[in-house]
Amino acid sequence: NAGVTQTPKFRVLKTGQSMTLLCAQDMNHEYMYWYRQDPGMGLRLIHYSVGEGTTAKGEVPDGYNVSRLKKQNFLLGLESAAPSQTSVYFCASSLAGRNTDTQYFGPGTRLTVL
Amino acid sequence: EDQVTQSPEALRLQEGESSSLNCSYTVSGLRGLFWYRQDPGKGPEFLFTLYSAGEEKEKERLKATLTKKESFLHITAPKPEDSATYLCAVQATGGFKTIFGAGTRLFVKA
Numbered sequence: 737n738a739g740v741t742q743t744p745k746f747r748v749l750k751t752g753q754s755m756t757l758l759c760a761q762d763m764n765h766e767y768m769y770w771y772r773q774d775p776g777m778g779l780r781l782i783h784y785s786v787g788e789g790t791t792a793k794g795e796v797p798d799g800y801n802v803s804r805l806k807k808q809n810f811l812l813g814l815e816s817a818a819p820s821q822t823s824v825y826f827c828a829s830s831l832a833g834r835n836t837d838t839q840y841f842g843p844g845t846r847l848t849v850l
Numbered sequence: 851e852d853q854v855t856q857s858p859e860a861l862r863l864q865e866g867e868s869s870s871l872n873c874s875y876t877v878s879g880l881r882g883l884f885w886y887r888q889d890p891g892k893g894p895e896f897l898f899t900l901y902s903a904g905e906e907k908e909k910e911r912l913k914a915t916l917t918k919k920e921s922f923l924h925i926t927a928p929k930p931e932d933s934a935t936y937l938c939a940v941q942a943t944g945g946f947k948t949i950f951g952a953g954t955r956l957f958v959k960a
Contacts, residue, residue, distance in 0.1 A: 740893075767946065778854065778937070778950030779894070786946065794947060826893050838884075839948065841893030 738762055740842035742827050748848045749817045757812040757845050759827030766832030768810040769794075769839065770802060772823040779826065785810055786832070817849045852877045856938050856951035863928055863958050871923040871954045873938030881944075883921050885914050886937040888953070894937055897923075928958045 740761045749755055759768065766787050771779040781794030785804040799821060801813045810829075814821060824846050828839040855874045863869055875883065882901050886894035898907045900916040907914050911932065913924040923936055939950040 769948075771950075776952055778939075778952045780950075781947055784946055792946075828893075838896050838899060840896065841886075843893050844891075 740827055740829055740840050742825075742842040742845050744845060745843070746846050748850065749814075750850050751818060753817050754813070754815050755817065755847075756814075757825055757827075757847075759810045759812070759829075759842060760808055761810075761827075761829040761840070762808065763829060763831075763840065764807070765829035765840075766807075767830045768804065769828045769830075770800070770810065770812045771826045771828065772796065773826060773844075774823050782812065782825075817847075819849045821847065822849045823847060852940065852942055852947075852949045854938055854940055854949050854951035856936075856954050858954060859952070860955040861957070863925075863956070865929055865958055865960050866927045868924070868926045868928070870925070871936055871938075871956070873921040873923070873951055874919060875921070875938075875940045875949075876919075877940050877942045877949070879943035881941045883916055884939045884941070884948070885912075885921070885923055886939065888935045888937055897936075925956070928956075930958050930960045932956065933958045 743758045769784040770782040783802040785791045788807045791802045803811045827842040830839045853876045857872045885897040888894045898914040903918045935953040935955045937953045941948045
């Protein structure tokens with residue numbers, strides 16, 4: 737049981753390049769989330785999904801797109817990377833139902849945009 | 851606007867020196883307050899969920915408490931392995947969004 741995994745672990749992009757971050761969970765969780773974490777700031781929600789085929793915007797969605805084609809996977813895309821998107825990205829998942837609260841996090845992807 | 855403020859930003863303790871971390875919050879309606887531990891280079895690890903004022907939860911040397919405006923994470927006789935960043939977060943009723951504080955970095959020296 738691997739929990740939540742993220743690929744890649746590190747990535748360096750040039751301004752304007754695109755990339756996709758992959759999140760996978762093997763806990764059969766309904767809900768999945770993408771956060772970014774910047775120094776001195778709390779985790780901020782980018783997008784989230786409450787089930788396969790559904791996505792919704794979080795607090796800071798601009799410049800990002802997501803897809804949830806399979807229940808176990810949640811993809812985060814950057815179409816045209818900007819230096820302001822340099823950050824550590826975390827994926828999380830949680831169960832649906834009364835106890836949706838407990839989110840389980842992946843190890844993170846450190847992205848640098850030059 | 852929902853908001854979470856943690857204090858202090860950093861805390862340095864000697865091994866065995868007990869202390870508390872503070873999490874102040876404002877939220878329209880509290881569904882739950884969470885504490886996570888985050889080690890350098892890793893994702894947050896769940897510690898506790900508190901749902902209502904007066905609730906307390908314990909795990910080893912950690913004890914979390916909740917009032918209507920703040921939560922405390924009490925650390926009793928800390929050890930060097932307790933060194934980490936502790937994150938507080940709240941989830942409001944009627945939504946999926948979880949608001950995180952910036953965290954308290956705890957350093958415990960042997």
